[in-house]
Amino acid sequence: MGENILVVDDDKLLLQTIKNLLEKEKYSVTAVDNSNKALELIKQNFYPLIILDVRMPDMDGMELLKRIRDIQENSHTSTIIVITGYADENVPIKAIKYGASDYIMKPFDITEFLYSVNKNMRIARLEMEKIKYIGEIANKNKELERALEELRKTKEKLEEYNCSLEQKVEERAKELNELQVQLFQSAKMAAIGQLGAGVAHELNNPLGGILGYAQFILEKFKKKDFKEEDIRACQKYIETIEKEAIRCKKIVENLLRFSRRPITFKKESANINNVVEDTISLIHHQLKIKNINVITNLQPNLPKVPLVINQIQQVLTNLILNAQQAMPNGGELKISTSKLLNSEKTPSNYIKIEVTDTGVGIPEENLPKIFDPFFTTKDKEKGTGLGLSIAYQIIQEHRGNIEVKSKVGEGSTFTILIPVEEE
Amino acid sequence: MVNENVNILIVDDEETIRNMFVDILQDRNYKVDTAINGQEAVEKIIEKAYDIAFLDVHMPIINGLETLKIIKKIAPRIKVIIMDSFPDSLTQEAEKEGALASIHKPFEIKTMLEIIDKALGINKEDIRENV
Numbered sequence A: 001m002g003e004n005i006l007v008v009d010d011d012k013l014l015l016q017t018i019k020n021l022l023e024k025e026k027y028s029v030t031a032v033d034n035s036n037k038a039l040e041l042i043k044q045n046f047y048p049l050i051i052l053d054v055r056m057p058d059m060d061g062m063e064l065l066k067r068i069r070d071i072q073e074n075s076h077t078s079t080i081i082v083i084t085g086y087a088d089e090n091v092p093i094k095a096i097k098y099g100a101s102d103y104i105m106k107p108f109d110i111t112e113f114l115y116s117v118n119k120n121m122r123i124a125r126l127e128m129e130k131i132k133y134i135g136e137i138a139n140k141n142k143e144l145e146r147a148l149e150e151l152r153k154t155k156e157k158l159e160e161y162n163c164s165l166e167q168k169v170e171e172r173a174k175e176l177n178e179l180q181v182q183l184f185q186s187a188k189m190a191a192i193g194q195l196g197a198g199v200a201h202e203l204n205n206p207l208g209g210i211l212g213y214a215q216f217i218l219e220k221f222k223k224k225d226f227k228e229e230d231i232r233a234c235q236k237y238i239e240t241i242e243k244e245a246i247r248c249k250k251i252v253e254n255l256l257r258f259s260r261r262p263i264t265f266k267k268e269s270a271n272i273n274n275v276v277e278d279t280i281s282l283i284h285h286q287l288k289i290k291n292i293n294v295i296t297n298l299q300p301n302l303p304k305v306p307l308v309i310n311q312i313q314q315v316l317t318n319l320i321l322n323a324q325q326a327m328p329n330g331g332e333l334k335i336s337t338s339k340l341l342n343s344e345k346t347p348s349n350y351i352k353i354e355v356t357d358t359g360v361g362i363p364e365e366n367l368p369k370i371f372d373p374f375f376t377t378k379d380k381e382k383g384t385g386l387g388l389s390i391a392y393q394i395i396q397e398h399r400g401n402i403e404v405k406s407k408v409g410e411g412s413t414f415t416i417l418i419p420v421e422e423e
Numbered sequence B: 001m002v003n004e005n006v007n008i009l010i011v012d013d014e015e016t017i018r019n020m021f022v023d024i025l026q027d028r029n030y031k032v033d034t035a036i037n038g039q040e041a042v043e044k045i046i047e048k049a050y051d052i053a054f055l056d057v058h059m060p061i062i063n064g065l066e067t068l069k070i071i072k073k074i075a076p077r078i079k080v081i082i083m084d085s086f087p088d089s090l091t092q093e094a095e096k097e098g099a100l101a102s103i104h105k106p107f108e109i110k111t112m113l114e115i116i117d118k119a120l121g122i123n124k125e126d127i128r129e130n131v
Ligand SMILES: Nc1ncnc2c1ncn2[C@@H]1O[C@H](COP(=O)(O)OP(=O)(O)OP(=O)(O)O)[C@@H](O)[C@H]1O
Pocket: A187, A190, A318, A322, A323, A326, A357, A359, A360, A361, A362, A370, A371, A375, A376, A377, A378, A382, A383, A384, A385, A386, A387, A388, A389, A412
């Protein structure tokens, strides 16, 4: 069956005739003979096409048109054809003004009538399509809004999550940082433990001289025949005392600087050669008694670099102690500094520090592991395996690089690069 | 025995320590020689008869303990005093190996002289026994 057409006419004969006509054209037809019934039906059903007589006893056709429009508003508008018997030309104009799309004058010819119905049905269909589309668009719109809403909620959640994530990351970073500080500290303490005996020798030798000479001078003062030459001798002894006391002071200062727990890892512009020399002075004696010949080759007038001095000292101490442990029967430890000018490979200027030993060397299979935390080939008492991993981190924090070259039986070279300028 | 006849060898790689011994002991008329390591010490001991040797334990090339063992072989009569910064396994082993005593740096002149007297005292007894 075709589309539903509502026909409204008080002329029952005409109503029946129209109904038959349209049904023959395969439309399904609802026919009513009064305006009120028509309005009832329109309220309940949608008719794409309505054909109505303008002159009916219960209600003026124009009034009916208006009410239909009121019921249907804009969303669901039926296409309306009015049938008019008036000779008055104003009626069709008025009807169209009230929302009718076409009019048919009575008496009408069937062909003309059907032509109008079909034409208006096409319009009605288009209208229906339009309505369908509008509905679909409205639905789509709703879906879209829903999707947008979802999106907004997701975004909110994401932001929330992000926020807590950031917080978590921050918390973790803080924890890690604390852990790292502890780790640095414990590795440093271990290094100091290893240094301990060496430092005692380092201090007790000059102290031995100081104590001996101080008592010797006192003895001389107590002698009755204090001679000119005694004064000269005493002056020499006092000079020795001064020299050795200064040496003690330096050792203690170094040790303090090294063992002090840094509150902030603050960088200061420093001369790397001084850092190297201070570090060696702490370990020199220990190296000497282990038959390790220390050769330094420090290039003068190097540019200053931003350093956390006691961290770099820690790195150097670890490298030197590693070298010492790699040369149990003695050997040669070479420490050199130089400047590396920028090239394609290295975008900025670098300070280069090289620590070379003639020790046992590192087997190839261990090379990728030596910077890992807790990797050690030493006894529990000797090594924690933290030295190089911490050295690596410290150098990273200086935007630098640490590398190793080694050959078993020949020795190892550790190379540190630290950029001269900090961006 | 008068101090002039007492030959003392100081073996230490620290210049200040060597000088200090020389200044203090020469002032008391002891005959003092020095060596900067175990190897030099052994060479000197071969050339000259020393009564007393002060040996630092921690020295390059041949450490104090190794030097002590050699001295005990080539000149067992020398009284050897081991010097160290604190008592550690090397000092203990040195005493087992026949060192007379050990002293810890920094030490007082009094300690230095007492230990020399002790070494000489034992030395005198030895001489009497041998007669
Ligand atoms: N100069 C070197 N020569 C030979 N092997 C080395 C040298 N430096 C490091 N290594 C090897 O790398 C390992 C890791 O070194 P690292 O300094 O990280 O730890 P460690 O020295 O074993 O212990 P710690 O430094 O905590 O006392 C060492 O155990 C050793 O096997």
